[in-house]
Amino acid sequence: MTILESIKHCVVQGHIDTTSKFPKNMDGQKGVRELTQQAITEGINVEDILTQGLIPAMTIVGQHYENNEIFVPEMLFSAKAMKSGLELIKPFLLEGSDLILGKVIIGTVQGDLHDIGKNLVCMMLEGAGFEIEDLGINIPAPKFLEAAKNNPEALIGISALLTVTMKNMKGVIELLRANDLNNKVFIGGASVTPAFAKEIGAEGYAKNANQAVKEAKRFLEIEA
């Protein structure tokens, strides 16, 4: 196995570093952190680490999650493993590099404090090569507006868990459009449906984190 294949394998397995006990059968072995450092030291192109190691690994993780082969905890380990590698190569990636697919501003709508789903979406998008601006939870519409004004090209992801809070998503989209901002918006959350997305004028809907990556790529006309 080449070092890039090993990085990919470790991300898929969710093995962060030698101290990580997950998964059991890799306890004590080198993880993404050490292997990425090793690859950088050996002079392997950081773009290759990203495009041949980290990103394809997260695509596989997303598929496993969607197929119910892994669940939220295992996905969190993979996302943390990916992040440990990404942090090491980030300083070497040039600003405005075309390896960054695009920017996504994301937040849980006002009135709603849920963020497991939103965070998974952030991790998967980051793992797919997007730059993330995570506004957090309980975000009022003007905050989305402010972020969109600073990033008129960015995609906007809005999350809500409950019927009562998903109503607030409409207010965000209305405020953006009233300010002549055309950022593409995609929404998700337990109660959200494609029909609701259409009704409030969102351009996209994602049932889960993997679908969110597909939607973001669809907006940018990138092959999923």
Next chain:
Amino acid sequence: MFSHLRKPNFEHFQQTLFNKTNDYIPLIELGIHPDMRKAIMGKPVTNVKDEIAFMRSLGYDFIKVQPGIHIETNRSIAKNANVATDRSWSSEHDGVVTDWESFEKYNWAKISDLDYSRLEEAGKLIPDDMGIVGQYGDIYTTVWEMMGFENFSMKMYEDPELIKAMFDKIGGLVMSMFETMASMDHVKVLWYSDDIAYSSGLMVSPDFVREYLFPYLKRIGELAKKRNIPFIYHSDGVLYDVMPYLIDDIGITSLHPVEPLSMDMAELKDRVGDKLCLCGGIDVDQLCRATPDEIRVLTRKFIEIARGRGGWCAGSSNSIPEYVKTENYLAMIETVLKEGNW
């Protein structure tokens, strides 16, 4: 309130939960928000007597009662302009128990702290034609809420002994509640609620829930079986991956709430309708946003699924929060009372 209001018949409700009757469709809810109760009754519904009057006036055969206990997690408040009531949720990152040190320091509730006074009062006040459903739950949910979901996920693999100790603590308390409730003759249905799934699948692996949570459910199932009373299990989300365990190992008789985004009622009825009574199913989102006429149409669809087969208790696909339209909630009940007979 309703022209077709039925006289309560708890025995019929019980038999429906056992999937044994086929006469008419009973009503069920896990929770009805105090503001909704107040809106319908014109006054707050606070004590057991009011609760009985309220449920009876809407056509329910039962009141649901819980033991009293408070377990501190790590909650924050969110204000929402759409509703008068602020909502609180546990942090999904940090909890009050994150490691062994905080586990040891935590001021754990004791079995002697459990308060059964409401259940005892209900036993004295419940009329003969109604019954008491003893309900509690959330062993799994309380564990992750106390730990924060992210920390809980990590510790699941990094420190499974801590996870086990958490389940032992919370599970011990909850089991004590069910043992006590099952020992009360006037408690004639047991209802355990604990969300383990999302609309796309389980939150954690089937192996995890089978190892840590289901042994408790199995014990509750045994308590219900010994008393020959129904055992309802509530979890949001898609449960197909664990359905055989719920039915065959644990012995639930009834499943609630059958969220339409997660499991289709007609499909579920075809798959497990011979083994389980299904409860709920009417989309809360529709109850919030549709018109009463649309709710009548939706409710009729469910009645048709159950027609000739029974095994359905009608209700919302979760509970009745304050932001459901009152007229929609009443339209759902009215349609069931009027048309859910054969």
